[in-house]
Amino acid sequence: MREARKRVGPKRARIRPVIERLAIAHQDAAIALTFRSPLELLVSVMLSAQTTDVNVNRVTATLFEKYRRPEDYLAVPQEELERDIFATGFFRQKARSLRGTMQMLLERFDGEVPRTLDELVQLPGVARKTANVVSSELGHPEGIVVDTHVRRLSQRLRLTRQDDPVKIERDLIRLVPREDWGRFPHLLIWHGRRVCIARMPRCEDCVLTDLCPSSRV
Numbered sequence: 001m002r003e004a005r006k007r008v009g010p011k012r013a014r015i016r017p018v019i020e021r022l023a024i025a026h027q028d029a030a031i032a033l034t035f036r037s038p039l040e041l042l043v044s045v046m047l048s049a050q051t052t053d054v055n056v057n058r059v060t061a062t063l064f065e066k067y068r069r070p071e072d073y074l075a076v077p078q079e080e081l082e083r084d085i086f087a088t089g090f091f092r093q094k095a096r097s098l099r100g101t102m103q104m105l106l107e108r109f110d111g112e113v114p115r116t117l118d119e120l121v122q123l124p125g126v127a128r129k130t131a132n133v134v135s136s137e138l139g140h141p142e143g144i145v146v147d148t149h150v151r152r153l154s155q156r157l158r159l160t161r162q163d164d165p166v167k168i169e170r171d172l173i174r175l176v177p178r179e180d181w182g183r184f185p186h187l188l189i190w191h192g193r194r195v196c197i198a199r200m201p202r203c204e205d206c207v208l209t210d211l212c213p214s215s216r217v
């Protein structure tokens with residue numbers, strides 16, 4: 001591995017070309033959730049825990065016709081909301097979090113979705129990762145979203161030696177230029193889905209082979 005690292009050079013020198021090449025290769029890289037407002041974004045991200053974006057979009061296509069304002073989530077019995085989000089899994093916990101969040105939006109934030117990470121993590125059931133995705137999509141990235149793809153690719157590209165998402169994020173924040181905090185995770189996620197696949201990375205089709213210590217070609 002030391003040989004490979006020597007071949008590709010230090011990560012500080014590699015990060016910009018990595019971002020630039022991925023941006024060209026994945027020009028469509030963006031969040032895969034469908035939403036029309038900050039509220040729909042927040043709900044979609046909360047529902048996306050432990051399930052796929054495709055599944056969430058399927059559920060929210062009808063959900064968002066029925067629930068348009070924070071008040072709407074509180075106007076029905078909890079069981080009704082649970083039924084409406086059932087297909088996303090963990091529906092009891094998610095319904096509880098959604099109702100708690102809507103309550104707090106109304107009481108503390110005038111019914112609006114706050115923009116900052118500090119405010120977002122106060123919402124019930126909104127962890128740092130959810131808050132990061134929401135603030136980033138709303139144009140105020142304050143951190144870097146680390147999901148399973150970002151974790152795997154950051155490790156394969158040796159941008160971090162850490163395994164814990166919080167520590168990986170800390171490493172990435174030091175390395176990735178601030179203006180790229182929003183798009184960087186999308187680029188890694190799409191590269192991870194299309195090329196640097198978990199079980200079988202397709203190095204022969206990768207634009208990063210000369211910058212990646214894990215390249216097999």
Ligand code: SF4
Nearest residue numbers: 196201203206212215
């Ligand atoms: S060269 Fe291979 S391991 Fe490295 S990022 Fe590309 S696909 Fe992944």
